[in-house]
Amino acid sequence: MIYLDNAATTWPKPRQVLDQMVERFAAMGVSPGRGSYDAALEASDFIHGTRTKLARFFGAPDANRVIFTANATDALNTALLGILKPGDHVITTRLEHNSVLRPLYHLQQNNVITCTIVPFNQEGFVSPQDIKNAMQSDTKLVVMTHASNVLGTIQPVKKVGAVCRARGIDLLVDASQSAGQIPVNMEELNASVLVFTGHKSLYGPPGIGGLVLHPDLEIEPSRFGGTGIVSSSLVHTREFPHRLEAGTHNLMGIMGLSLAMDYLSEKGISTLYKQEMELIKELYRGLFAIKGVELYGSPKISTHGHLAVLSANLDNLNSADLGAILDGDFDIAVRVGLHCAPLVHKTLGTHKRGAVRFSLGIFNTGADIDHAIRAMEQIAQ
Numbered sequence: 001m002i003y004l005d006n007a008a009t010t011w012p013k014p015r016q017v018l019d020q021m022v023e024r025f026a027a028m029g030v031s032p033g034r035g036s037y038d039a040a041l042e043a044s045d046f047i048h049g050t051r052t053k054l055a056r057f058f059g060a061p062d063a064n065r066v067i068f069t070a071n072a073t074d075a076l077n078t079a080l081l082g083i084l085k086p087g088d089h090v091i092t093t094r095l096e097h098n099s100v101l102r103p104l105y106h107l108q109q110n111n112v113i114t115c116t117i118v119p120f121n122q123e124g125f126v127s128p129q130d131i132k133n134a135m136q137s138d139t140k141l142v143v144m145t146h147a148s149n150v151l152g153t154i155q156p157v158k159k160v161g162a163v164c165r166a167r168g169i170d171l172l173v174d175a176s177q178s179a180g181q182i183p184v185n186m187e188e189l190n191a192s193v194l195v196f197t198g199h200k201s202l203y204g205p206p207g208i209g210g211l212v213l214h215p216d217l218e219i220e221p222s223r224f225g226g227t228g229i230v231s232s233s234l235v236h237t238r239e240f241p242h243r244l245e246a247g248t249h250n251l252m253g254i255m256g257l258s259l260a261m262d263y264l265s266e267k268g269i270s271t272l273y274k275q276e277m278e279l280i281k282e283l284y285r286g287l288f289a290i291k292g293v294e295l296y297g298s299p300k301i302s303t304h305g306h307l308a309v310l311s312a313n314l315d316n317l318n319s320a321d322l323g324a325i326l327d328g329d330f331d332i333a334v335r336v337g338l339h340c341a342p343l344v345h346k347t348l349g350t351h352k353r354g355a356v357r358f359s360l361g362i363f364n365t366g367a368d369i370d371h372a373i374r375a376m377e378q379i380a381q
């Protein structure tokens with residue numbers, strides 16, 4: 001199989017990360033933060049060490065405000081339900097994933113918040129000026145993705161962050177697609193909250209993600225339970241990170257994430273990113289030359305403005321049919337349909353038939369790209 005669905009989840013994972021993860025878990029897989037025996041303390045230390053590593057990675061001031069969740073969706077729900085209060089106004093964009101749109105819609109339907117959704121331009125970028133224009137006196141939060149999971153466009157989040165800072169509005173950055181591919185620095189972006197997921201470009205296993213909070217941010221828990229501290233009280237502790245983490249941690253996931261981050265820093269994130277970008281540009285050029293192929297977003301894929309993701313259609317084929325041919329006849333795995341980002345497709349006019357998304361990872365090669373281009377040429381013929 002030629003795997004070109006890395007924006008959904010990266011595959012394969014580095015073999016050494018999987019092996020080391022299993023080895024570590026076999027040696028130390030006890031309940032962290034609860035027992036006082038050596039293995040439990042070691043497991044707790046491992047978790048704290050991973051928080052510290054993530055805080056450094058994301059330019060966050062306090063490791064205790066790195067909160068582990070099951071994935072980015074869980075982190076986004078924790079953040080949005082914990083930050084927003086009745087009467088708040090929120091600004092978001094038409095580029096967002098359903099894991100942003102749906103919690104916001106839920107809050108809106110329950111008359112908790114009002115929401116403004118700003119558009120993106122033909123090339124796939126949101127304008128900071130549009131976000132500024134949408135700001136109201138009751139705007140509490142701007143929520144936006146760092147990079148589109150359909151178009152691969154990297155958004156001007158730093159400029160949006162500067163606008164938010166000037167107006168005293170919190171910024172939540174969904175770094176699900178960007179983390180692990182390009183630098184994501186909370187302070188530089190002026191983000192109050194960063195959301196990440198372990199199973200995409202951080203090359204960790206599924207089931208682990210998180211949010212990183214600025215110490216000034218106020219956030220309430222939406223789940224309550226065991227934390228291993230102050231167990232005599234029926235009131236859930238307000239101490240971080242426990243305030244937002246109830247129940248036993250996904251220790252194996254945290255181990256995998258930590259080891260994967262070591263792997264990435266050893267290989268060099270910027271080297272891997274450049275390698276992927278060379279391949280996606282080659283794919284873009286190859287597809288562009290095929291009669292009947294329609295490519296979405298920016299006509300020029302630039303290394304500063306994109307991740308290695310692009311979406312396309314062929315003539316008037318339904319994307320599901322095109323994906324099935326790519327899979328069945330050429331053994332190429334892509335993602336078809338709406339990519340959980342319905343407003344992107346509404347804007348592109350592809351809401352009915354969707355699009356085929358090609359998304360690269362660190363293990364793709366030039367031969368994979370040649371194969372994909374040849375496959376599309378043959379289907380077009």
Ligand SMILES: Cc1ncc(COP(=O)(O)O)c(C=O)c1O
Binds near residue numbers: 007145149176197209
């Ligand atoms: C931009 C974006 N946000 C959020 C998510 C949700 O990630 P997870 O599957 O880790 O919940 C995705 C995953 O497809 C995504 O691409």
